[in-house]
Amino acid sequence: xxxxxxxxxxxxxxxxxxxxxxxxxxxxxxxxxxxxxxxxxxxxxxxxxxxxxxxxxxxxxxxxxxxxxxxxxxxxxxxxxxxxxxxxxxxxxxxxxxxxxxxxxxxxxxxxxxxxxxxxxxxxxxxxxxxxxxxxxxxxxxxxxxxxxxxxxxxxxxxxxxxxxxxxxxxxxxxxxxxxxxxxxxxxxxxxxxxxxxxxxxxxxxxxxxxxxxxxxxxxxxxxxxxxxxxxxxxxxxxxxxxxxxxxxxxxxxxxxxxxxxxxxxxxxxxxxxxxxxxxxxxxxxxxxxxxxxxxxxxxxxxxxxxxxxxxxxxxxxxxxxxxxxxxxxxxxxxxxxxxxxxxxxxxxxxxxxxxxxxxxxxxxxxxxxxxxxxxxxxxxxxxxxxxxxxxxxxxxxxxxxxxxxxxxxxxxxxxxxxxxxxxxxxxxxxxxxxxxxxxxxxxxxxxxxxxxxxxxxxxxxxxxxxxxxxxxxxxxxxxxxxxxxxxxxxxxxxxxxxxxxxxxxxxxxxxxxxx
Numbered sequence: 270x271x272x273x274x275x276x277x278x279x280x281x282x283x284x285x286x287x288x289x290x291x292x293x294x295x296x297x298x299x300x301x302x303x304x305x306x307x308x309x310x311x312x313x314x315x316x317x318x319x320x321x322x323x324x325x326x327x328x329x330x331x332x333x334x335x336x337x338x339x340x341x342x343x344x345x346x347x348x349x350x351x352x353x354x355x356x357x358x359x360x361x362x363x364x365x366x367x368x369x370x371x372x373x374x375x376x377x378x379x380x381x382x383x384x385x386x387x388x389x390x391x392x393x394x395x396x397x398x399x400x401x402x403x404x405x406x407x408x409x410x411x412x413x414x415x416x417x418x419x420x421x422x423x424x425x426x427x428x429x430x431x432x433x434x435x436x437x438x439x440x441x442x443x444x445x446x447x448x449x450x451x452x453x454x455x456x457x458x459x460x461x462x463x464x465x466x467x468x469x470x471x472x473x474x475x476x477x478x479x480x481x482x483x484x485x486x487x488x489x490x491x492x493x494x495x496x497x498x499x500x501x502x503x504x505x506x507x508x509x510x511x512x513x514x515x516x517x518x519x520x521x522x523x524x525x526x527x528x529x530x531x532x533x534x535x536x537x538x539x540x541x542x543x544x545x546x547x548x549x550x551x552x553x554x555x556x557x558x559x560x561x562x563x564x565x566x567x568x569x570x571x572x573x574x575x576x577x578x579x580x581x582x583x584x585x586x587x588x589x590x591x592x593x594x595x596x597x598x599x600x601x602x603x604x605x606x607x608x609x610x611x612x613x614x615x616x617x618x619x620x621x622x623x624x625x626x627x628x629x630x631x632x633x634x635x636x637x638x639x640x641x642x643x644x645x646x647x648x649x650x651x652x653x654x655x656x657x658x659x660x661x662x663x664x665x666x667x668x669x670x671x672x673x674x675x676x677x678x679x680x681x682x683x684x685x686x687x688x689x690x691x692x693x694x695x696x697x698x699x700x701x702x703x704x705x706x707x708x709x710x711x712x713x714x715x716x717x718x719x720x721x722x723x724x725x726x727x728x729x730x731x732x733x734x735x736x737x738x739x740x741x742x743x744x745x746x747x748x749x750x751x752x753x754x755x756x757x758x759x760x761x762x763x764x765x766x767x768x769x770x771x772x773x774x775x776x777x778x779x780x781x782x783x784x785x
Contacts, residue, residue: 274363278313278377282306283351297352300388307377307384315381319395322405328398358383369409378409434534435483435491441530442480442488448524449473452560455517460567462723464686465559472552479545482538514564521557525550558689563724566671566691570725573632574771575764576602578729578751581618582609588618589625591760596629598764600754603629604651606636619645634673639665649673649691654681659688675729677710679717686724693718694749697730698740701751712743719744734763737770746776 275283283298285306290298307315308329316329351359362375362383369379385392385402396402453473456465494500510516528550536543577600584591592603605622607615619635623645626633634649635642639662642650649671650662662672674685675694685693695718697709715728728745733753740748750767757763 274374276374276376278310279375279380281310282315282377282380285309286355287350297350298355299352300354300358300384300391303355303358303380304384304391307381310377313377315377318378318381318405318408319400321408323399323401324395325399354388358387361387365409382406382409431487432491434537435487436493437534438483438531439488439492440497441527441534442483445476445524445527445531446473448520448527449476451520452517452524452556455513456560459513460563460723462563462686463721464683464724465556465563465722468552468556468559468687472549472556475545476549479535479542479549482542514561517560517564518557521553521560524553525557528553555687559687562668562689562691563686565669566725567723569671570692572776573601573725574747574776575600575768576604576727576747576749577754577764578604578606578636578749579622579755580606580608580751583752584755585758586760588622591755592622592625592631593629594760595754595764596626596631598754598761599768600631600764602632602634602749604634604636604749606751612641616641616644619647623647632671634671639670639672642666642670651675651694659685659690663689673727676718678714679721682718682721686722690724692725692727693722694729695719695726695745696728698728699731699733699736701731712739715740715743715745719746734766734770737767741770741774746771746774 282303283306286298286302289302289305290296295302307313308319310316319329320326358380359375362380363373365379365382366375367373382405385395385400385405392400392402449469449472453466453469456462456469460466510519528546532543532546532550535546577595579588579591581588595603603622603626605619607618610618615638619641623633632648634651635645635647636651637653637656639650639652639657643666650666651673652659652662653675654677656662659672659674663670666672671691672689673692673694674681674688674690675696676682676685677696682693682695695710695715698711698715699709709730718726725747726745727747727749728740729749732740732745732748732750737745737748748767748771753767754760754763
């Protein structure tokens, strides 16, 4: 068997040596056969070394023509094996190679020097032919790469650790950028949502700024994509996505995991980098909540356009009849808003409304009280700016509850979206008979809000059949009404007329334009 760490010239020499031995009737190729094989290549490195060390050309030729084939047979058909002595020569040649080149690949002059050093008979024959052993040693040693001389000591602090860390940072940074781009593309192109797109873009820009503290040359120098064992490892689950929700969830986790890895290894370069990446990771958690809960809310409320606010004392007829009539006219959500009732009476009424709304096939939202909303099994709760935060209400109601938030300016809207609100109330827009307001954000806020987010937004505050056209012109595609339906003697007709006005304009044509 031919050893693997040989140059092609030495491989040929071994095959020729075995053929020479077989031609002479020997079962094993001896060192003399190795030398004869080396000298059979007249233009080879071994012959060149001997000529340079004093051996005359005419002294080499007899060794070449002394017998055996001059053309090497195929590797598979070599008729004899190397002797133990020949293997010793190869082992010593490997030592010579390491001394000369720092590697273990055996070249023909390495094998020649091993034969001269280790086989006394061959050495004497070559000396008799004119060999100057010292010149041979010196000529072969001159192939060694000279040591680099420095003016002052080179200080290298853990270069292997630096490169390994840089490789980790480079890979994690790439994962984070890729995941961010997937999420931003969804917010920008699928949702066309200005709030989420802006927040994702800001996170990406902040991340890019932090990563500038890692020299790009260092990261690129440490990158080894072809040598990365992970590129060939994947699971079946990684290759499948069954829904947009799964895409968002997978890339949110990918982003968070990458940021965590960067945070830990970033601390090696300084506390500020680790702290900055930690802050970004927390922002990623908040955006995951907004994206995933918002995605589910958009799905559940995709076709909801008319939302009716109910207060028993302000309805022209009983709540049960009003709910049934409004639902028949096209209302899809009912909110019970009772500011004057005690807890016991409110819970009792809420449970009745739950039964009536379930019978009518519409959603039921309770105003202000997530605790009672849970007890009466409402679909969700609506919160004002002075009520519990969204996260606290969700702790009470659970992840699937619909949680709406009243907003009066863009900052409140942004906060509601990022906290994971299911929908927002936008207003007050017009004066209302059922509620007084110190100021009215009005139609300007309707226009700004419907352009800022695609989270379901219900325009609220004094909306009726007379002014709904103005609200629609400002961008409203969903409205929440109270008196317009509750005080009507014909709630079904009132709801149907409002729905006709809303349905005349498709939901997706609100004129919003996400910030890009």
